[in-house]
Structure formats: C-alpha cells, structure tokens
Amino acid sequence: MKIVTKYVDIDSGRLEREIAKVADCYEKLESSDMAGWLGYASSGAAKFDLSFISRTAEIIRHTSEVFIVVGIGGSYLGSKAVVDALLSSVFKHNKDAGCVKNTENVEKCVEVIYAGQNLSAEYLEQILEIVRTKECCVNIVSKTGSTVESSIAARLIIDEMMWKYGDEYKTRVYVTTDKAEGPLRRAADIEWYTSFEIPQNIGGRFSVFTPAGLLPIAVAGVDIRAFYEGAVEAERLYRNGDSANDAILYAALRNYLDVEGKDIELFAVYEPRHSTLASWWVQLFGESCGKDGVGLFPAQACYTTDLHSIGQLVQEGRRNLFETVLWCEQDADIEIPWLSGWKLRAHGGEDFLGGKKLSEIARAAYIGTMEAHTEGGVPCIGIELEKNDAKNIGKLMYFFMIAAALSALSQGLNPFDQPGVEAYKKGMRKLLS
Ligand code: PA5
Numbered sequence: 001m002k003i004v005t006k007y008v009d010i011d012s013g014r015l016e017r018e019i020a021k022v023a024d025c026y027e028k029l030e031s032s033d034m035a036g037w038l039g040y041a042s043s044g045a046a047k048f049d050l051s052f053i054s055r056t057a058e059i060i061r062h063t064s065e066v067f068i069v070v071g072i073g074g075s076y077l078g079s080k081a082v083v084d085a086l087l088s089s090v091f092k093h094n095k096d097a098g099c100v101k102n103t104e105n106v107e108k109c110v111e112v113i114y115a116g117q118n119l120s121a122e123y124l125e126q127i128l129e130i131v132r133t134k135e136c137c138v139n140i141v142s143k144t145g146s147t148v149e150s151s152i153a154a155r156l157i158i159d160e161m162m163w164k165y166g167d168e169y170k171t172r173v174y175v176t177t178d179k180a181e182g183p184l185r186r187a188a189d190i191e192w193y194t195s196f197e198i199p200q201n202i203g204g205r206f207s208v209f210t211p212a213g214l215l216p217i218a219v220a221g222v223d224i225r226a227f228y229e230g231a232v233e234a235e236r237l238y239r240n241g242d243s244a245n246d247a248i249l250y251a252a253l254r255n256y257l258d259v260e261g262k263d264i265e266l267f268a269v270y271e272p273r274h275s276t277l278a279s280w281w282v283q284l285f286g287e288s289c290g291k292d293g294v295g296l297f298p299a300q301a302c303y304t305t306d307l308h309s310i311g312q313l314v315q316e317g318r319r320n321l322f323e324t325v326l327w328c329e330q331d332a333d334i335e336i337p338w339l340s341g342w343k344l345r346a347h348g349g350e351d352f353l354g355g356k357k358l359s360e361i362a363r364a365a366y367i368g369t370m371e372a373h374t375e376g377g378v379p380c381i382g383i384e385l386e387k388n389d390a391k392n393i394g395k396l397m398y399f400f401m402i403a404a405a406l407s408a409l410s411q412g413l414n415p416f417d418q419p420g421v422e423a424y425k426k427g428m429r430k431l432l433s
Contacts, residue, residue, distance in 0.1 A: 001395060003246045004382030007374045008253060008322075018252035018259075019243050025409035026241030026248075029402075034416035036201030037401065038239055041209045041231035041394075045199070049211055050224060056174065056194065057218035061110050063172070065134045068127060069216045070116035070153045071141035073283060073421075074204025075176075078397070079141075079216035081280035082208065083112055084273050085393050086222045112220045116140075116153035124156060131160040139174040139219075141212050143198045145184025148428065154184075176211050203416050205284050206401055209394075223390045230394025237395075238402045247399050250324075251407040253381055257322045258296055262379065264321035266314065268301045270366055271328055271388065275302050278326075281400060288404045288415040295411070304365050319377045327366050328385040328392075334358045 029035055040046055060067055069076060115127045130136065138161065140154045161169040175195040177184040188195040196211030207213060209231050218224045238247040254265065267281050278300035285298040299321075301310060314321070338354035339347055353361065370380040385392050408415035 001246075001386070001392065001399065002382075002384040003249060004384060005249075005253065007370045007380035007382065008257070009374075009379065010256075015252060015256055016243075018256045019248055022248045022251045022255065022406050022410045023241045023243050023245075025406055028409050029405050032405075032416065034201055034203055034206075035405070036199045037206040037209060039235065040199070040202065041228045041398070042235055046209070046228065049196070049214060050228065053196070053211060053214045053218050053224065057215065060137045060174075060219050061221075063135065064110055064137045066130055066136045067110050067112045067216065067219045068131070068136055068138045068157060069112060069114050069141060070138060070150050070157065071114070071212070072117045072147055072149045073287075074207055075141040075143065075147075075150065075212055076114050076117050077276065077280040077283050078205070078208030078213040080114055081277040081397075082213065082217045082222060082227065082390075082393055083220040084276040085271075085388065086390060087220060087273070110219055110221075112216055115157065116147075116150035119149060119152070124153060127153070128156060128160050131157055132164065136161065137172040137174065139176060139215055140184060141176040141216075142182075142184050143178055143204055143207070143212070145177050145182030145187075148425065151183075174215065176215060205280075205287055206405075206416070208280075208397055226390035227394040230391040230396075231398045233391070234395040234398035234402075238399055247403040248406060250381065250383075250399075250403045251410060254296060254403075254407055255410060257379060262320060262322040263296055264299055265296045266299045266301055266321055266323045267326070268303050268306070268323050269326045270303050270362060271330075272302055272305070273388075274326060274328070275300070277393070277396075278302070280397075284400060284404045285407070287418045287421065289408045289411065289413060291413055291417075291420060294413070303369065304362075307365075307369065314373060314378055315376045322379040322381070323370075323373060324381045324383060325366065325370060326383050326385065326396075327363075328388045330359045330362065331388055336361070 030038070069079065113127070113130070115124065138154070138157050140150065142150045145151075158169070158173060161172060165172060170191055170193060173191070173193045175184055175188040175193045176198060177188065177195065179185070179197040179200060185195075187193070196215060198207055198210050198212050202210055204212075209228065214224050214227075217227065238245055242248070257265075265285070267278050269275060269278050282298045282300050285296070289295045290297075303325075307314075314323070334357070336353045336356050336358065339351040344351055366382075370382060373380055383396070385396060405415040
C-alpha cells in the first residue's frame with residue numbers, strides 16, 4: 001500500500017508541524033478505553049473467533065441459500081464493504097470459497113443480504129418474502145441491542161422464521177452483541193441462540209475485525225484468516241507514534257488541507273465493488289471526526305462513473321474540497337480489439353484505444369484525473385493498493401481506522417462517541433411514545 005502525495009502542493013515545514021501534532025496524540029489513542037480494536041486481530045480472542053466463526057460459517061453455508069445480516073451503521077457497513085469488495089461485482093459469489101456442494105453434489109452459493117439498515121416497508125417486505133421462499137439463517141448484529149431499525153427487522157424476520165421452521169428456527173438465529181449487556185444479549189441467553197461477542201472496548205465502526213464483521217464475511221466465502229493477516233501486518237506498520245507512519249501522514253494531510261479551507265473530503269474509488277468500502281469510510285470519518293462544530297464533510301464517489309455526474313463540479317465548482325483517491329491494480333484485464341474497415345472510418349480513421357489493455361486505460365484515467373483536478377485547485381491524495389484481496393483490504397481498513405482515530409484526537413475530539421446520532425433517536429422515540 002502506498003500513499004501518493006505529489007498531487008498536494010505541500011509546504012513541508014507546515015506539514016511537519018501537522019505530523020508532529022498528530023503523532024503527539026498517539027499515546028492518548030493507546031490509553032483510550034475504546035481502543036480494543038488496535039490489537040484485536042493479533043490477540044488470543046481473535047484466534048478463538050477465527051475457528052469458531054469458520055465452523056459456524058460452514059454450518060450456515062450448508063443449511064441456507066440466503067444469509068440475512070441485520071444491522072445498521074458500524075454493525076453492517078464493515079462486513080458489507082469487505083463482502084462487496086471481494087466478491088464479483090456482477091454475481092455476488094466467490095467461486096472458490098463461497099460455494100459448497102449439496103448432497104446431490106450440485107454447487108450452491110450462499111447469498112449474503114442485509115436488513116435493518118433502513119425503515120422501508122417495501123424493502124423489508126422483500127426480505128420477508130425471501131425468508132418465506134428460501135432456506136435462511138439470520139445474524140442480528142447490534143452492540144447495544146436496542147437500535148430501532150435493526151430491532152424492527154429482527155423482530156419481523158424471527159417471527160417469519162418461527163412460522164416457517166417451528167422450533168428449529170432457533171438453530172438458524174445467530175446473535176452478535178455485547179458480552180453482558182442489552183436486550184439482544186438477554187434474548188440470546190433466554191432463547192439459546194448461538195451468540196458472538198463484540199468486546200466492550202470496541203465500538204461499532206471499529207468492529208469489522210470482531211465477530212460483527214467476521215461472521216458475514218466468512219459466510220460469504222472470504223478468507224477471514226487472510227483478512228486478519230492484513231490487519232496484523234497493518235498493526236505492525238501503523239500502530240506507533242513515529243512521524244514516518246503513513247496513517248499519521250494521512251491524518252496530518254487532512255488537517256493540513258482543512259486549514260487551507262478545504263472542508264469537504266471526497267473519497268473516490270475506481271472499482272465499482274469498492275463503493276461500499278467508500279460508504280464505510282464515510283461513516284468512519286463522519287462519526288469519528290464530525291463533532292463539536294468541527295470536521296471535514298466526508299463524501300464519496302465512484303470514478304469514472306461519477307466523473308460524468310459530479311466531475312464538472314469537482315473540476316470547476318466551489319474550491320472547498322480535496323480528494324482521497326483509492327487506486328487498486330485490477331486482477332482481471334481485457335484487451336481492446338482494433339477497429340478496421342467501416343468501424344475505423346466511422347471514427348475518422350483514428351483508433352487510440354485499439355490493442356490497449358483496460359487496466360492501462362483505467363490507470364490513465366486515474367493519473368489524468370488527479371492531474372486535471374490538482375490543476376483545477378482540488379488537491380488529491382492517492383492511496384494505492386497492489387491487489388484487491390482479503391489481506392490488502394484488511395490492511396487498508398486498519399489503516400483508515402487508525403488514521404480516523406488520530407485525526408479526531410488531533411482535533412481535540414473523542415473519536416469513539418457519536419452523541420449527535422442519539423439526538424435523532426431521542427426525537428423519534430418522543431414522537432412514538
Ligand atoms: O459506529 C457506531 O458505533 C454506530 O454507527 C453503531 O454501529 C450504530 O449506531 C448501530 O449501533 P448498534 O450496533 O448498537 O445497533
């Protein structure tokens with residue numbers, strides 16, 4: 001993984017001061033009582049999770065066609081980001097690992113779908129129809145166990161499963177919640193659902209390496225051991241207060257650009273299957289760094305698709321944004337056929353695409369766009385990933401988590417709370433009670 005800074009016009013003295021300011025917060029991060037995620041992937045608890053989760057995922061894959069994950073915010077975006085990033089963008093399957101042979105030796109793949117992240121009756125009705133017509137298991141993920149959206153979805157889905165499966169339904173419900181507290185923990189204990197723990201010192205948006213993220217990721221067929229390897233490698237690289245640490249550099253660059261009046265950070269990805277990763281990034285930085293009247297607005301885009309929607313604004317609109325651009329080497333490639341005959345004549349005899357690889361054209365779009373945007377007054381930070389695999393995605397997510405926490409701390413904020421989110425919940429409860 002490489003950070004590209006040449007598209008930001010840097011005053012090195014000022015950047016060094018920002019780096020020192022972020023590095024100074026490092027000890028505060030280590031001593032926070034919500035920093036359990038920092039060393040989780042390399043801990044003994046994680047090793048236990050890996051084997052328990054792998055065995056459970058195997059059972060789920062053999063007994064279901066659809067695995068419904070109920071959760072919102074940090075309780076669904078992390079796992080969905082990984083599942084979407086690593087499975088095919090067109091068919092949500094992983095040919096190598098996500099599919100199993102059934103008793104007739106026919107290959108079947110488990111579809112991982114999400115519920116509880118909205119209040120749409122139309123959406124939920126479709127989920128319930130899936131429960132009625134397909135073999136399902138459900139995983140309810142909620143740290144507090146009391147979030148309205150996920151509680152509603154869980155209630156409806158479990159009722160439907162009781163009708164369909166009778167007493168057997170209990171073997172199809174998996175709960176991931178706090179170790180000791182909350183209504184979901186109590187329900188799991190009373191009903192004997194198989195349950196997993198989200199450690200008390202790990203909050204929702206930092207929980208992708210805990211069972212909250214791991215179970216759906218494993219059921220989808222992603223190699224969770226490789227995912228962990230990435231996190232462990234990232235821990236070695238980024239869990240320190242050195243000024244040469246790239247996570248500190250990224251947090252410092254964000255602060256540097258903030259001071260220059262760039263108050264929107266647009267996270268642009270080039271792979272459609274990284275779009276959920278971008279949504280996860282938005283939540284991570286939005287909830288961790290946006291409070292007490294400060295914080296960059298985190299926005300997301302998928303290029304080149306969105307160059308044809310917001311590209312104009314980025315190039316020439318209000319100059320209050322910068323971009324963080326995720327580039328990943330493609331694992332598939334296609335060569336563009338040459339034009340000839342009337343097709344060539346229709347293009348005025350010119351064929352600048354023929355014989356080129358799609359990867360080469362996409363890379364030209366990535367570099368060309370950063371050059372154009374920088375010239376237009378939009379600084380760009382590039383983040384380059386060698387390969388779109390479980391290990392690199394794990395490493396990238398850990399990198400962003402540590403950068404987000406340090407960004408918030410360096411602005412004098414608590415990265416781990418979200419008091420503003422509570423405000424809407426209170427408003428809704430008041431109206432309903
Ligand atoms: O990052 C967070 O802590 C939040 O986004 C939560 O994950 C989200 O509000 C859902 O909460 P819970 O897991 O308690 O249902």
